[in-house]
Amino acid sequence: MDFGRSAKASDYIERVGEFIRTEIDPVEADYWRAVRADGDGFTVPPIMEELKAKARGQGLWNLFLPDETHGAGLTNVEYASLAELMGRSSIASEVFNCSAPDTGNMEVLHLYGSEQQKRTWLDPLLRGEIRSVFCMTEPEVASSDATNMAATAVVKDDQIVLNGRKWFSSGIGHPMAKVAIFMGLTDADAPRYAQHSMVLVPLDSPGLEVKRLLPVFGRLDEPHGHGEVIFNDVRLPLDSVIAGPGRGFEIAQGRLGPGRIHHCMRLIGLSEKALELACKRATERVAFGKPLADLGGNRERIAKARIAINQARLLVLYTAWKLDTEGLRGARSEVSQIKVVVPNVATEVIDMAIQLHGAAGVTDDFPLAAAYTGARSLRLADGPDEVHLHLVARQELKPYGAAR
Structure with missing residues (x-):
């Protein structure tokens, strides 16, 4: 098992991180102000297309696709760190043309689409035009x-x-x-x-x-x-x-496997962002004459959040490695495991950060309320926790003759 970064992956990690820091972070708040200023909120501010053009011009585009013709040609393990970086921002995935549900849909068309379907729909999706x-x-x-x-x-x-x-x-x-x-x-x-x-x-x-x-x-x-x-x-x-009538389930399995791991990769980044905000608040905010970090067991909560995120990341990387080496069939249990673990860790870390921010944590002055909504929803999207737990248990019990 190797989670080491290749020179290619390290280069992408450095460039994506720098792009987020210098191009996305300074304008992300302006982007959301522009969205909310619109009458119904369903107009995309021009800054998004400007950022997409810059990202594509720098070769930071379709990074999720392992096919080098259309994407970056990265393994799941290599892409994991990039998805984590994108997960720290609410708009970065779209900027790099790596956001759901387009990623899953592009993979479906790439693997199963006819030449006509690819020309009509995949090509403009790959270009970020639709x-x-x-x-x-x-x-x-x-x-x-x-x-x-x-x-x-x-x-x-x-x-x-x-x-x-x-x-x-x-x-x-x-x-x-x-x-x-x-x-x-x-x-x-x-x-x-x-x-x-x-x-x-x-x-x-x-x-x-x-x-x-x-x-x-x-x-x-x-x-x-x-x-x-x-x-x-x-x-x-x-x-x-x-791919023809009757092949929907076959395609769904191919689509949802990578989609689930992408969600979990991004959630690790979101959890890291929430923990950073929690630490910043805990050290800068004073109550009853002390920083919040020194009140009410907050140091222990922060420590447990760090441990939980690190554990979750390692499980995601292990799952990515199994996908790379054994395919979805060999990593089915692990994909379900991370789909349970990571959203639960993320919601717990974000909830702790909200608590440290007090009433401000549930407003849109901070990204935590929106982050919690997204993370909590992912305990249902692509299969609820209970379905994934059932699959994990079935795999564990199979050698004992009690798979079902």
Whole structure:
């Protein structure tokens, strides 16, 4: 097991860190002020496109893709440190064209898309000219079990016809969002994991309606948004299906594995940022004649936060190493382990930082309230804790004849 940094990875780490410090950090607060100053919050300030152009010009672009033709050609272990750096900032991932759900959608198209699908959708995504959406979760069924899916994608002659309701379709509010990947039931009589299909849906398709944007802890996550989307007899050419009908689950496994580890990598950075803010506050703020660091067991809380972050990082790196050496099949348990551990660590560290900031911690004067919302949501996104714990336990019990 080797977590050492190659010369290539070290170069990217240095350049990405410097770009964040010199280009992103000085304007991030201005970016959010501009977003909030807009009437509905769903207009992207010009500074974002300016930052993206600078990042692309410096070769700091599509860093998540292991394919050297389109990305940086980094391993999961190498990318982990870059994702951690990006996780410290609320906008850095988008600046480097490394933000969800585009990363997962680009990987799907890169691995499974036809040449036409790549030309139409992957190429502009890789250039950062458009954004995308992923439509999987549904309100009427327990989406933690994706075989419950009620939305349909039925083949009729040379068309695929979509019907159903999706929600928490992330990115649906972004003004640059142009395409969604929809997963639906195609053949209920097929084997269990060959029943579903993934379909590319232009957002201006007749029959597609964004019913509402969903607040998460009262936040609409502008300018991206998480929406409830209605598909009412949306008819598309059959070549809109990715890799062919019935391959939705196969594609989903390929998409969600890397997506889960990317979330966890970024959360390590977010946790580090929260701990830094906590330490700064604890040493500068005075109450009852003492710095906060010397009151109420705060030193122990800070120490435990440091230990928890370091433990979580090592587990993420181990998982990344297993993905690199054994693929998703060999790292399935570890991916689920980090998906449980890291969001829980992040929420605990951020909550501690909020407490040290007092009432200010729950306002937008500091990034902690938004950070908590994002970290807490990730205990549900890409599978709730309970699903991942079940998978880990199943893997552990398998040698004893009690896998299920």
